[in-house]
Amino acid sequence: MVQGAERRLTKGRLRCAYAGRSSESRTLMHPYRTHTCGELRLDHTGQTVRLSGWAHRKRDHGNLLFIDLRDHYGITQCVIDTSSPLFAVAETVRPESVVTVTGPIVERSAETVNVGLPTGEVELTIIEINVESAAEILPMQVAGESDLSEEIRLRYRFLDLRRAAMQRNIVLRNQVITSIRRRMVEQGFMEFQTPILTATSPEGARDFLVPSRQHPGKFYALPQAPQQFKQLIMVSGFDKYFQIAPCFRDEDARADRSPGEFYQLDFEMAYVTQEDVFAAIEPVMQGVFAEFSGGSQVTEPPFPRIPFADCMGKYGTDKPDLRNPLHISDVSEAFRGSGFGLFARKIEAGAVVRAIPAPGAAAKPRSFFDKLNDWAREEGAGGLGYIVFADGGTKGPIARNLEAERTEAIRQGAAIDDGDAVFFVCDEAPAAASFAGVVRDRIGRELDLIEKDAFRFCWVVDYPMYELDGQTGTIQFSHNPFSMPQGGMEALETQDPLDVLAYQYDIVCNGVELSSGAIRNHRPDIMVKAFTIAGYSRQDVEERFAGLFNAFRYGAPPHGGSAPGIDRIVMLLADEPNIREVILFPMNQQAQDLMMGAPASVEPPRLKELAIQLDLPKPKKNPDGPS
Numbered sequence: 001m002v003q004g005a006e007r008r009l010t011k012g013r014l015r016c017a018y019a020g021r022s023s024e025s026r027t028l029m030h031p032y033r034t035h036t037c038g039e040l041r042l043d044h045t046g047q048t049v050r051l052s053g054w055a056h057r058k059r060d061h062g063n064l065l066f067i068d069l070r071d072h073y074g075i076t077q078c079v080i081d082t083s084s085p086l087f088a089v090a091e092t093v094r095p096e097s098v099v100t101v102t103g104p105i106v107e108r109s110a111e112t113v114n115v116g117l118p119t120g121e122v123e124l125t126i127i128e129i130n131v132e133s134a135a136e137i138l139p140m141q142v143a144g145e146s147d148l149s150e151e152i153r154l155r156y157r158f159l160d161l162r163r164a165a166m167q168r169n170i171v172l173r174n175q176v177i178t179s180i181r182r183r184m185v186e187q188g189f190m191e192f193q194t195p196i197l198t199a200t201s202p203e204g205a206r207d208f209l210v211p212s213r214q215h216p217g218k219f220y221a222l223p224q225a226p227q228q229f230k231q232l233i234m235v236s237g238f239d240k241y242f243q244i245a246p247c248f249r250d251e252d253a254r255a256d257r258s259p260g261e262f263y264q265l266d267f268e269m270a271y272v273t274q275e276d277v278f279a280a281i282e283p284v285m286q287g288v289f290a291e292f293s294g295g296s297q298v299t300e301p302p303f304p305r306i307p308f309a310d311c312m313g314k315y316g317t318d319k320p321d322l323r324n325p326l327h328i329s330d331v332s333e334a335f336r337g338s339g340f341g342l343f344a345r346k347i348e349a350g351a352v353v354r355a356i357p358a359p360g361a362a363a364k365p366r367s368f369f370d371k372l373n374d375w376a377r378e379e380g381a382g383g384l385g386y387i388v389f390a391d392g393g394t395k396g397p398i399a400r401n402l403e404a405e406r407t408e409a410i411r412q413g414a415a416i417d418d419g420d421a422v423f424f425v426c427d428e429a430p431a432a433a434s435f436a437g438v439v440r441d442r443i444g445r446e447l448d449l450i451e452k453d454a455f456r457f458c459w460v461v462d463y464p465m466y467e468l469d470g471q472t473g474t475i476q477f478s479h480n481p482f483s484m485p486q487g488g489m490e491a492l493e494t495q496d497p498l499d500v501l502a503y504q505y506d507i508v509c510n511g512v513e514l515s516s517g518a519i520r521n522h523r524p525d526i527m528v529k530a531f532t533i534a535g536y537s538r539q540d541v542e543e544r545f546a547g548l549f550n551a552f553r554y555g556a557p558p559h560g561g562s563a564p565g566i567d568r569i570v571m572l573l574a575d576e577p578n579i580r581e582v583i584l585f586p587m588n589q590q591a592q593d594l595m596m597g598a599p600a601s602v603e604p605p606r607l608k609e610l611a612i613q614l615d616l617p618k619p620k621k622n623p624d625g626p627s
Contacts, residue, residue, distance in 0.1 A: 029050055029102070030050060031100075032050070032052040032100055032132075033050050033051050033052045033071075033100070034049045034050045034051075035049050035050075035051060036051075036071055036072075036073035036074065037051055037053045037069050037070055037071040037073055037074050037075055037076045037119070038071070038073030038074020038075070038076075038118060038119065039073065039074070039119075040076055040105055040119045040122055040124070041118075041119070041121065041122065042107060042121050042122060044105045044122065045105050045106060045107050045122060046104065046105065046106075047104065047105050048102065048103065048104045048105075048127075049102070049103070049104075049105055049124065050100065050101070050102040050128075051069055051071075051076055051078070051100070051101055051102075051124060052069075052071065052098065052099070052100040052101075052132065053069040053070050053071035053076075053098070053099065054069070054070050054071070054096050054097070054098055054099075054142075054162065055067055055068075055069065055070075055093050055094065055095055055096060055097045055098075055099055055135075056068040056069065056070035056075055056095070056142070056143050057095070057143050058093065058095065060091075062082075063081060063082045064079055064080070064081060064082070065079070065080050065082075065087065065090055065091060066078070066079050067079075067080075067090065067093065067099070067101075067126075068143075069099065069101060069124075070162075072167065074117070074118060074119060075117055075119065076119045076122075076123070076124055077108075077114070077117075077119070077120075077123040077124070078101050078103070078123065078124045078125075078126050079123050079124070079125055079126065080125070080126040080129075084126070084127075086126065086127075086128075086129050089129055089131070090126060090129055093131060093134075094134065094135050094136070094137070094138075095135065095138060095141075095142070095143065096135040096138055096142055096159070096162070097131055097133065097134050097135040098131070098132040098133040098135075099129060099130070099131055099132065100129070100130045100132055101124060101126050101128065101129050101130075102126075102127060102128035102129075103124045103125045103126045103127040103128065104124070104125055104127070105122050105123070105124055106122065106123060106124075106125055107121065107122055108120070108121055108122060108123055138159065139152065139155075139156050139159070140152050140153070140156055140159055140160070142159055142162045142163055148160075150580075150588060150589075151588070151594060154580075154586070154587075154588050154593075154594045154595060155594040155595055156595070157584075157585055157595050158595070161584065165581075166581070168574070169570070169574045169576065169581055169582045170582070170584060172292065172570055172573060172574055172582070173566070173570045173582055175292065176288060176292060176566070176569060176570050176573065177244055177566060179287070179288050179291055179292070180244070180265055180284060180288060180566075181244070183283070183284045183287055183288070184242045184265070184267065184284065187240070187280060187283075187284075188239075188240050189240040189241065189242040189267060190238065190240060190241060190242070191241075191242055191243050192233060192238075192241050192243055193243055194223070194226040194229035194230065194233075194243065194245065195223070195229065196222060196223065196246070197210060197220040197222070198220060198221055198222075198223050198228075198229075199220070199221055199544070199547075200219075200221040200544070201221070201223075201224060201227060201228060201544075201545075205224055205249040205250065205251045206249065206250035206251065207221040207222065207224065207248075207249075207250065208221065208222040208248045208249075208250050208260075209221055209222075210222065211610040211611070211612055212610075213609060213610055216610070216611035217611055222248035223245075223247060223248060224247055224248060224249050225245070225247050225264070225266065225563060226243070226245050226247075226266050227480075227482060228482070228545065228547060228548045230266060230267075230268040230561060231268065231482065231520055231522075231548060231551075231556075231559065232547060232548060232551055233268060234268055234269075234270045234520075234556070234557055234559040235522075235551040235552070235554075235555075235556045235557070238270070239269070239270045239271075240267070240268075240269050240270075241267060241268050241269075242265065242266060242267035242268075243266050243267075244263055244264075244265060244266075244566060245263065245264055245265075245266040245563070246261055246262075246263055247261065247262055247263070247264055248260065248261050249261075249262075250591075252589075252591075253587070253588070253589040253590075253591065255577060255578050255579065256512055256568055256571065256579050257579065258567060258579050258580060258583055258586050258587065259587050259589070259590075259591040260587050260591055262565060262566075262567050263565070263566040263567060264515075264563040264564060264565050264566055265284075265515075265563060265564045265565075265566060266561070266563045267280075267281070267561050267562065267563070268559060268560070268561035269559060269560060269561055270557040270558070270559045271557050271558055271559070272519070272558070272559065272560050273519070273560075274461070274503050274505065274519050274560065276560075277505075277517060277519070277560050277561060277562060278302065278303070278305075278459060278505075279301075279302075281507070281515075281562055281564070282301035282302060282303055282457075283301060285457065285507065285509075285514075285564065285569075286298055286299065286300060286301055286457070288569065288573075289455045289509075289569075289572075289573065292573045293455060293573060295453070296453040296454055296455055297453065297454040297455070298454075298455045298457075299322075299455065299456050299457040299458075303457040303458055303459050303507070304322070304457075304458040304459065305458070305459045305461050306320070306458055306459065306460055306461065307460075307461055307462040308460055308461065308462050308463045308464065309462070311460050312433045313328065313330065313433070314327045314328055315327075315328065315437055315440065316328050316354070316433045316434060316435070316436040316437020316438070316439075316440055317433075317434070317437040317511075318460050318463075318506065318508075318513075319460075319506075319508050319511050319512065319513045320458065320460075320508060320511065321441065321444075321450070321456070321510050321511030322456035322457075322458055322510075323450045323451035323454055323456050323510060324440060324441065324444035324449060324450055324451075325444075325449055325451075326356060326357055326359075326440050326443060326444055326449065327357070327415070328354050328355065328356055328433075328436045328437070328440055329354070329355045329357075329413050329414045329415070330352060330353070330354060330355075330413075331353050331354070331355040331409070331410050331413050331414060331424070332347055332351075332352045332353045333409070334353075334402075334406045334407075334409040334410045334413065335347055335353050335402075335406070335426075336348075338401075338402055338403065338406055339401045339402055339403060340398055340401040340402050341401075342426070343385075343424070343426045346426050346427075347426075350428065351426055351427055351428055351429075351432070352426070352427070352428075352429050352432050353424055353425070353426045353432070354424070354425045354426075354432045354433065354436035355410060355413065355414040355422050355423070355424055356414075356422065356423045356424075356425070356436055356439045356440050356443060357414050357415060357416055357420055357421075357422050358386075358420060358421040358422065358423060358443050358447060359417075359419075359420050359447065359449070360419055360420060360447065361388070361420060361421035361443075361447065362388045362389060362390040362418075362419045362420060362421055363419065364421075368446075369386055369388075369396075369421075372384050372386075372423070372442070372443075372446070375442065376435075376439070379435070379438065381425070381427075381435055384423050384424070384425070384439065385397070385398045385423065385424045385426075386398065386421055386422060386423045386424065387399045387402075387407060387410065387421065387422050387424075388421045389411060389416050389417070389418055389419065389420055389421065389422070390418065390419060391418070392418060394407050396421075398424070410422065423439055423443065425439060441511070454510075455509055455510060455572065456509065456510060457507065457508070457509050458507075458508050459505050459506070459507060459508075460505065460506045460508055461504075461505045462486070462501045462502075462504075463478060463479045463501065463502055463504040463505070463506075464478050464479075464498065464499075464500070464501060464502070465477070465478065465479075465483065465485050465486075465497070465500040465501060465502040465504075465530070466478055466497045466498055466500060466533065466534065467498070468498070474535060475497050475498070475533060475534055475535070476534055476535070477534050479502060479504045479516065479518070480502075480504055480516065480518050481530070481531065481534065482518070482520050482521055482527075482548070483502040483503060483504045483518035483519065483520060483521060484502065484503045484518070484519045484520060484521045484522070484526070484558075484560075485500050485501070485502050485503075485521070485526070485530065486500070486501040486502060486503055487500070487501075488523075488526060489523075489525065489526050489529060492526065492529045492530060492533065493529070497533050502518065503518055503519035503560070504516070504517070504518040505517055505518065505562070507562065507564060509572060510572060512568055512571075512572060513568075514564045514565055514568050514569060514572075515562045515563055515564035515565065516562065516563060517560065517561055517562025517563060518560060518561075518562075519558070519559075519560035520558075520559050520560055520561075522552060522556040522557065522558055522559060523552060523556070524549055524552040524553050527541060527545075527548075527549060527552060528541050567579050567582060567583060570582040
């Protein structure tokens with residue numbers, strides 16, 4: 001009987017007559033809703049309204065059935081009595097079915113008011129109901145908090161996005177982008193759109209390639225960034241450009257990076273210095289974070305400028321979290337030729353020693369130090385040596401093998417007070433800096449030193465123009481190949497390439513890189529020289545970067561810009577640990593769209609049309625049996 005009622009319901013609207021309304025007034029009512037599920041209040045009491053939404057929850061209280069109806073704007077409680085001829089229909093409604101209900105708004109009794117809902121003082125008495133779309137049994141719950149696997153969430157992303165937390169995140173993303181656009185336009189920037197199908201470019205990651213049907217054997221590339229196009233906009237005579245740009249990179253996923261595609265606030269300015277770029281974007285970043293941070297403190301412009309070399313020395317990373325007050329120091333000389341032979345021998349072989357202070361750690365039990373030592377070994381280090389400064393003396397295995405004047409030098413060099421401890425990392429300089437940065441973060445968390453409710457910005461500046469490839473030993477660009485070297489052509493011709501700095505800079509907030517940018521090279525001779533040092537011939541430059549190179553030959557203004565990442569900005573503001581929580585339809589960590597089934601195989605006729613013949617790798621053998 002119930003099934004029959006549901007079948008009849010899905011074919012057409014079941015209506016019931018009720019006092020006080022004519023058939024004409026019912027016809028005039030909107031077919032789906034007069035109000036949203038989030039706007040009804042006490043002053044709507046007595047009105048007959050119509051709502052549409054998803055059946056969020058159902059509660060059967062014997063002679064009463066409650067349905068919480070949810071739409072994008074909120075939740076309204078709806079109720080129907082067993083005496084209603086529609087009760088059997090309402091009883092069959094599954095969670096997440098789309099339902100339209102009509103009825104009068106009544107005030108709830110004092111003991112039934114739901115203070116957790118804006119609509120919690122009223123409810124709708126159902127006198128008319130229609131199931132617009134019946135839901136099958138759900139593969140995942142939408143109501144409530146449940147621990148769901150990433151695979152389930154991404155495969156059924158349309159359900160995942162219905163959850164309140166995801167709705168908040170995506171709305172926040174919209175609001176952030178709207179705010180950014182407004183702030184950029186107010187500064188005189190114009191929004192342009194650059195091509196998606198373009199040529200490959202050495203941006204530091206793999207391109208996504210698109211085969212050309214009309215030109216067999218040739219490929220377009222999806223832009224890793226609109227880098228060359230935005231420079232060409234400046235060469236074309238426009239002064240201030242921006243766009244919320246989609247970018248595509250074939251790279252692995254991590255918590256703050258989504259594989260495949262991402263969005264950035266891409267902007268460029270003509271006739272500017274590095275400081276002009278900073279002055280343009282700092283108010284935008286500070287303003288957006290102040291607007292959406294919920295009262296957290298935000299660094300006021302001008303943001304601190306930290307040279308790359310100093311950043312690596314003090315923080316062990318070029319993405320410093322300035323909420324952490326700890327500074328790393330170099331104490332190599334205090335150990336050189338010392339009685340602590342392990343470090344002394346490594347220093348003679350070229351290693352360095354970095355010290356990370358731990359304020360107040362002298363009061364910690366021995367287990368605190370043992371736990372950190374075990375953690376360091378799990379991270380691939382040999383361990384984590386330390387000295388404790390307490391009661392005017394020192395404790396720990398290192399201190400017992402170190403002369404008093406050397407421990408005093410360490411105390412002064414690392415700014416240690418009585419009651420503090422200091423940890424040490426000994427390794428080759430790059431590895432020591434990197435791991436010391438990891439230790440700094442860990443100690444900051446362990447000792448609860450990280451500033452709460454704050455967004456701390458800085459610029460990391462003066463990046464090296466070049467670096468050595470760790471595998472080949474050849475010189476390559478370290479950051480952006482289109483940057484202007486500090487010192488221009490003279491620096492490229494007279495300095496060791498590894499000593500040349502560039503007008504390159506990153507915005508960092510709370511240990512997350514939000515943006516890379518640079519003052520661009522605008523001269524063709526410098527462009528050829530810079531690429532020659534990195535192993536490109538003049539012919540390579542003229543062929544691979546023909547558009548930009550040719551444009552520079554006909555008068556190009558000095559220009560520069562940056563590109564803060566939209567996804568990372570929203571991730572920070574939403575206080576989410578993973579960037580996929582603020583993207584509508586992200587891929588998983590294997591760069592797969594589980595919902596749409598991408599990437600997918602292509603039929604042979606289509607491949608032939610594109611002049612593509614597959615040469616797939618052989619499947620790996622299964623050691624436990626046939627693959």
